Amino acid sequence: MIVPNTQRSWIGKAHIVGQDIQTSFYFPPKTNPEAHTEGYTEKDNGSHPWVLVNSTPATCSQLGLNYFFQERGPVDLVISGPNYGRNTTSLFALSSGTMGAALEATQCGYRSIALSFAFTDRINLPEVVAESCAQSVRVCEWLAANGTWGDSRLYSVNVPVKKGVLQSKISWTKMLQNTWGKGACFQELPQQGAVDDASTEEAKLRNQEGRVEAGSGTATPQAGKWEHRHFKWAPRFTDVHESVKKAGPGYDGWAVLEGETSVTSLKANFEQTGGFEGELKL
Numbered sequence: 001m002i003v004p005n006t007q008r009s010w011i012g013k014a015h016i017v018g019q020d021i022q023t024s025f026y027f028p029p030k031t032n033p034e035a036h037t038e039g040y041t042e043k044d045n046g047s048h049p050w051v052l053v054n055s056t057p058a059t060c061s062q063l064g065l066n067y068f069f070q071e072r073g074p075v076d077l078v079i080s081g082p083n084y085g086r087n088t089t090s091l092f093a094l095s096s097g098t099m100g101a102a103l104e105a106t107q108c109g110y111r112s113i114a115l116s117f118a119f120t121d122r123i124n125l126p127e128v129v130a131e132s133c134a135q136s137v138r139v140c141e142w143l144a145a146n147g148t149w150g151d152s153r154l155y156s157v158n159v160p161v162k163k164g165v166l167q168s169k170i171s172w173t174k175m176l177q178n179t180w181g182k183g184a185c186f187q188e189l190p191q192q193g194a195v196d197d198a199s200t201e202e203a204k205l206r207n208q209e210g211r212v213e214a215g216s217g218t219a220t221p222q223a224g225k226w227e228h229r230h231f232k233w234a235p236r237f238t239d240v241h242e243s244v245k246k247a248g249p250g251y252d253g254w255a256v257l258e259g260e261t262s263v264t265s266l267k268a269n270f271e272q273t274g275g276f277e278g279e280l281k282l
Helices: 057-067 089-093 097-107 126-146 198-209 237-247 252-257
Strands: 002-004 023-026 050-053 078-084 112-118 153-160 170-172 186-189 230-233 261-267
Touching (some): 057 078, 097 112, 097 153, 252 261
Parallel strands (some): 002 050, 078 112
């Protein structure tokens, strides 16, 4: 387990140039899983520690594959996630740090799965989350044993956090290619406005994600033409919900909307479109 030591959502497959990357170790407590006991220790308790990295998910993939865990044998499969929040449709996937870490692993020559949990509320009953975890294990084990690999291929898996998901369909899906429908997804703040820390802002966004009416970019009138201006990331999830409903069955967003587990086979590249060959004459 190797993870960023702070909130790194919406960062895609980024690496930060000029950063002094540091790692530390986190030893999860040895507890009864059914007790849901919280807490941690930085002291060696005999378990395998998590590696905490002050960088991005993609950087975690690189470091984990090349600098850690060698004593445990060769890496067979990289699972990025589970991310708390869906990564369906291209609008989410192209910005996803979870997808970014899986893409990085694939580009390093390893098999990888991006795993995301799609929720509709934040109640998070332990028995429901446990069911989503069990479903995730089933799907990942099947893909590891039976999936088509090679040729820069990876899989995006979205599992609903929903009671009964173990009995629901698991569907092969296409990724919906959608766009932001109403322009910028930033909110302009007043001159004295401020943005909360990354973890708090991300929690706000995820709280909105399951609601159709969530998200709106707004502008604040400026007193002077060249005054400094303040903005914050405020994606309109309504654009995503509307595009999913319009597209209908067969796509990742629709499957999750129906309570199904979505499995999408992808290639880790920007695949060119056809019809453009030879010299370009201006």
